[in-house]
Amino acid sequence: MVWLDKKVLIIGAGVGGLAAAVRLLGKGYKVEIYDKEKSVGGKVNFIEENGFRFDLTASIFMTPDIYKDVFKYVGKDYKNYLKLEKLDPIYRAYYADGSQYDFSSDLVKLTKTLESISKEDSIGYLKLLSDVYEKYLIADEFFLQKTFDNVTEFINPVTVSQALKIKTLSNTYDFISRYVKSEKLRQYLCFQSMYVGSSPYDSPNIYTLIPAVSHIYGLWHLKGGMYSYIEALEKIIIELGGSINTNVNVEEILISQEKAMGIRTSSETKLGDIIICNADFPYAVKELIKDEKPKGIYTDEKISSMKYTCSNFILYLGLKKKYDQLLVHNFYFGDEFKKNIEAIFKGFLPEKPSLYIYCPSRIDKSMADRSKECLNAVVRVPNLLFNNIKWDVNTINLFRNKIIQTIKKIKGLEDIEKNIILEKYLTPKDFEKLFNSYGGTAYGLSHTLTQTNYFRPQVKSPTVENLFFVGSSVHPGTGVSIVLLSSKLAVEEILKDNKIGKN
Numbered sequence: 001m002v003w004l005d006k007k008v009l010i011i012g013a014g015v016g017g018l019a020a021a022v023r024l025l026g027k028g029y030k031v032e033i034y035d036k037e038k039s040v041g042g043k044v045n046f047i048e049e050n051g052f053r054f055d056l057t058a059s060i061f062m063t064p065d066i067y068k069d070v071f072k073y074v075g076k077d078y079k080n081y082l083k084l085e086k087l088d089p090i091y092r093a094y095y096a097d098g099s100q101y102d103f104s105s106d107l108v109k110l111t112k113t114l115e116s117i118s119k120e121d122s123i124g125y126l127k128l129l130s131d132v133y134e135k136y137l138i139a140d141e142f143f144l145q146k147t148f149d150n151v152t153e154f155i156n157p158v159t160v161s162q163a164l165k166i167k168t169l170s171n172t173y174d175f176i177s178r179y180v181k182s183e184k185l186r187q188y189l190c191f192q193s194m195y196v197g198s199s200p201y202d203s204p205n206i207y208t209l210i211p212a213v214s215h216i217y218g219l220w221h222l223k224g225g226m227y228s229y230i231e232a233l234e235k236i237i238i239e240l241g242g243s244i245n246t247n248v249n250v251e252e253i254l255i256s257q258e259k260a261m262g263i264r265t266s267s268e269t270k271l272g273d274i275i276i277c278n279a280d281f282p283y284a285v286k287e288l289i290k291d292e293k294p295k296g297i298y299t300d301e302k303i304s305s306m307k308y309t310c311s312n313f314i315l316y317l318g319l320k321k322k323y324d325q326l327l328v329h330n331f332y333f334g335d336e337f338k339k340n341i342e343a344i345f346k347g348f349l350p351e352k353p354s355l356y357i358y359c360p361s362r363i364d365k366s367m368a369d370r371s372k373e374c375l376n377a378v379v380r381v382p383n384l385l386f387n388n389i390k391w392d393v394n395t396i397n398l399f400r401n402k403i404i405q406t407i408k409k410i411k412g413l414e415d416i417e418k419n420i421i422l423e424k425y426l427t428p429k430d431f432e433k434l435f436n437s438y439g440g441t442a443y444g445l446s447h448t449l450t451q452t453n454y455f456r457p458q459v460k461s462p463t464v465e466n467l468f469f470v471g472s473s474v475h476p477g478t479g480v481s482i483v484l485l486s487s488k489l490a491v492e493e494i495l496k497d498n499k500i501g502k503n
């Protein structure tokens, strides 16, 4: 490899920072990564205790080509680092009335499930998949895989005509309801669209592409859990000669005459030619850029006035018994679904929570001993900006009990409480403290129409030369694969600046 005489400093070893490092090392840049935590991965992290391994947050692995592309870019074969297993069915959905359905990415199996609900909805559901698939292809080509450095790149005849085809204006729930009548199917589709952390009653319908893409392309499980992707990136960075420095808190991005010059950590100053900030954008602009001018339009007032995603409460359970009725990915839909989802976005805990239950030990013995299960019960909760939930021991215990009582409603899981041998939890306060996630959100800035595409913070700073951003709160948005795209876009911008070909 030809080493370039350019040093890149990366603040944050989240998946965005790590993937950017791999790509730049592959191009011959010198790369140093600094993260405040003791392990790399940011929110994609793990808890290992008493023979159980829990994925800390992300668990749903979709669009594998985006993950594999990072390996391909540096001439590595992903198969030497990762073991993928295709899931079938992709989800099991439990409902408060005791019914349950399996959803497959196999068309025959999916159609059978849909027909068991109603033939009319089966037709509607397949039409929805087809229509959203078309939107996905447009979004991928014209919006997700490109940057918007100026307004004319976004508002021009081509993008405007494509944006009109996507028709994102109606909200997710209304859009889905046009295709299917069954509330059960609507809940199933809405809940997945909520992976971007917005209410389906108040978010553009483009995020229906999440369930559609899962059905069309499938879902996979990574052996060892999502963290094995982080371990693979870490390994490649070391192999390519990058340096990873954990337990280092960055306190300032050093800027002089509108040019990024380096970083100041708690113990020293590091100079670099290019700075990539993977710390959450709103936090970073507010806390790490000290002067007003380089913040550009993102003044402290602007950051406070922007819209933010919800947070999560996660209960991690190590169980001394196998639960054959669970798949890797499961949902439980509680009564009064709409009321309880809307409560979260008004600042209240759901009284009758709907749950996502992740149980990787169903198929992966590296996550728990053969006779045991590890399970994450994930509930959407308000972010800390609402300021009305304390997350003290009392709140946590009450909410924990509510979740356990909810899980017990699933047939076959009634005895779960007495089989718990390890229990941990994560609250919005942890998102704020561990990862500097602004407002303790799980997914960063909301994906409203006025905070997406050109209107979302871009990967290249418009005000500071040599400063770039990657991560959930910048374009194209949240989710591991989408953050991987932000890294790809940031690296392409760097190469363009340095007049280096992108392939």
Ligand SMILES: Cc1cc2nc3c(=O)[nH]c(=O)nc-3n(C[C@H](O)[C@H](O)[C@H](O)COP(=O)(O)OP(=O)(O)OC[C@H]3O[C@@H](n4cnc5c(N)ncnc54)[C@H](O)[C@@H]3O)c2cc1C
Pocket: 011, 012, 013, 014, 015, 016, 017, 034, 035, 036, 037, 040, 041, 042, 043, 044, 056, 057, 058, 059, 060, 061, 062, 248, 249, 250, 251, 278, 279, 280, 312, 314, 378, 434, 435, 436, 437, 441, 442, 443, 470, 471, 472, 473, 478, 479, 480, 481, 483
């Ligand atoms: C509960 C939950 C479930 C999710 N589920 C899925 C899923 O199933 N599938 C999926 O694709 N996505 C999922 N996501 C989304 C996905 O995990 C995130 O979008 C992605 O991991 C964000 O990566 P990132 O690189 O933007 O930043 P982060 O992971 O936030 O990393 C930022 C890093 O910067 C570091 N940092 C911050 N400030 C400083 C500082 N001052 N100095 C040094 N270091 C600093 C932090 O320690 C952290 O390591 C989920 C997210 C959550 C919270």
